[in-house]
Amino acid sequence: MKIFKIGGGIIDDEAQLRHFLTELARVPGRKILVHGGGKGASQMLQHLGIEPRMVQGRRITDAPTLDIVTMFYAGKTNKQIVALLQAAEVNALGLSGADGNAVRAVQRPVKDIDYGFVGDLPENSINVGLLGQLLRAGITPVFCAITHDGHGQLLNTNADTIASTLARALTAEHEVALHFCFEKDGVLGDINDETSVIPQITARQYQQLKAEGVIAAGMVPKLDNAFAALEAGVERVVIENALNINKPVKTVLCRS
Amino acid sequence: MKIFKIGGGIIDDEAQLRHFLTELARVPGRKILVHGGGKGASQMLQHLGIEPRMVQGRRITDAPTLDIVTMFYAGKTNKQIVALLQAAEVNALGLSGADGNAVRAVQRPVKDIDYGFVGDLPENSINVGLLGQLLRAGITPVFCAITHDGHGQLLNTNADTIASTLARALTAEHEVALHFCFEKDGVLGDINDETSVIPQITARQYQQLKAEGVIAAGMVPKLDNAFAALEAGVERVVIENALNINKPVKTVLCRS
Structure with missing residues (x-):
């Protein structure tokens, strides 16, 4: 089983994204895609007068920022990717961590920095049973970087972390290869x-x-x-x- | 099996939405939720200087409008509903029509009016097999009013139409009750x-x-x-x- 992670750079370039997805369709066997967010969310936030705040490469996610990143990551980007994979004969199904309780996170505790609505992934955060059912049904899960805490709160979560946590959790039942795709x-x-x-x-x-x-x-x-x-x-x-x-x-x- | 459809009014009022979802969690047996969109998408379009155009109660969906409605319906609203249902112990999983090829539409042909990226649902537009698998796994599918054409194009689609088309398609295998929920x-x-x-x-x-x-x-x-x-x-x-x-x-x- 192969888990592919793509970042924001390729999501911001529609021709490159289409190229990647066409190549992904040619990869045989079971696969999962995890995608980060592109610049769209930051641009929208600026347009709305909400200045994006980053600390140590992580976005501080207040409530309006969470709304916007959820719209971009789980809405526009995730559904665009799923529709393009479906057109390439890949039976993709988009998921946030809330969907089917696929990835349950905990909100990052406040120490020096209050990251806001940002999720960390503890042990047992992956719903391995659900993923097994989807994969056996021939479905390619496509994860965006939004999770939930199980109590109704969505959480912005690092896509690299989701990919590697998925990979670890699935090793119990699958031989897993984790592919980090970037621009080099x-x-x-x-x-x-x-x-x-x-x-x-x-x-x-x-x-x-x-x-x-x-x-x-x-x-x-x-x-x-x-x-x-x-x-x-x-x-x-x-x-x-x-x-x-x-x-x-x-x-x-x-x-x- | 019960299919519930809710409209925009309740989505715009978070307290009412939470109340509905708590009551939905108490409904026994297999169920599906279909939700429309609230005013958020129109407000965002106006904020961005894209004036919403309606003809005969239907939104004309150009490319920027499709982006925004996809962000709101498939992103913010769908994931908020799924996270709240998960918190109420309902194993909800959000779907657009593109996800798992759940609902395949055709773009409305241009006659007097060009509705833009609006989908109509022909016969056999519902992936009955996927829904059966999800329902048997104890999952409550939550549909937003976004579908796809199978060729990579997302389409804005009437939520009442999605609900009644789902109901008709599922009668072959289930005894289906269709619940239209509104403010009266x-x-x-x-x-x-x-x-x-x-x-x-x-x-x-x-x-x-x-x-x-x-x-x-x-x-x-x-x-x-x-x-x-x-x-x-x-x-x-x-x-x-x-x-x-x-x-x-x-x-x-x-x-x-």
Whole structure:
């Protein structure tokens, strides 16, 4: 089973999004798509005079912001992706975490920062039974980055976290590969050379590359997250270009 | 199996919506909810300088309008309803017609009026197999009034039409009751007397009441639609107050 995660960049470019979805339709076997949000929500918030506030790369989600991100992520983007996949003969079904209680989160506790309506994913947050039923029925679940707390509150939740939490939870019943798709062909050995993709990185090599400063700072949280998923039983984590998922160039991360 | 349809009025009043959903949670057995849109989409369109255009009670849906109604209906409203039902222990799962190819529409052909991205529902537009799987899994599907054409285009679709088309399609496998919930207690015998609810109306009585002008003009399309559903095999159509679905006062329509 393959879980693909795409980010905001590709969602903001309709031609690229269509290209990715066409390629995704060619991937055989069971699959799940998790998508982040694009710039649309921020632009709408600005247009409405609600200034987006970010702290450490995370959006502070007050009530009006939650409304707008829910509209964009769960409404416009999710349904557009589902309709395009249906046109490509993929039986996609869009889900927020509230739908079928698919992903239950807890609102992030206030410490130094009050993130507002932001969800963190504890153990057992994934409804593995529901996903099994959908996958067995030939459905491709398409997750947006909105979850709920089970008490009626929707929560804005990091899409990378949803993807890796799904991957971990599904390892009990499936052999899971987790694919992080972004705008580069993989992890670069030289940040100034787009062709320097490292084909494979073990956990030990990753520690070394990180110590040597070879891995770009922006990649570190993503790769830490990826190796944690491998430790938790995910079979394979792949870092690849969203436009080239069916081409051989990519970085495969492995436990050893 | 009961299909409930609620309109925009109750969606615009959060206290009333919560009350309805709490009552819906008390209804035993399999159920489906279909919701219309509230005023939020029109307000947002006006705020963005896109003037809503209505012809014969139907919104003309151009591309920017489709984006906004998709955000409100499939995003904000649908997910808010699903999260509240989950909190009330109902395993709700929100769907547009694109999700799982649940409702496939055709874009309304241009005759006198170009309605834009508006969907009509032909025969066989309902994915009965998917709904059967969801209902058997204990899920309560929650439909918004957005469908797709199967070729990647989302379409704005009348919620009453979705509800009655679902009811007709599901009669093959289920005994279906279709509940139209609105702001009055039922069909009134005297439009100026809210207590004059007619408890039961047969098809023959309806023709007579219509001929006598007793039925208010605004109710005629809804009731024509309802009696057509009965003719097509729906077991029972109920017209009732969204705030009192578990109380006995209501109008039950029946074939004879």
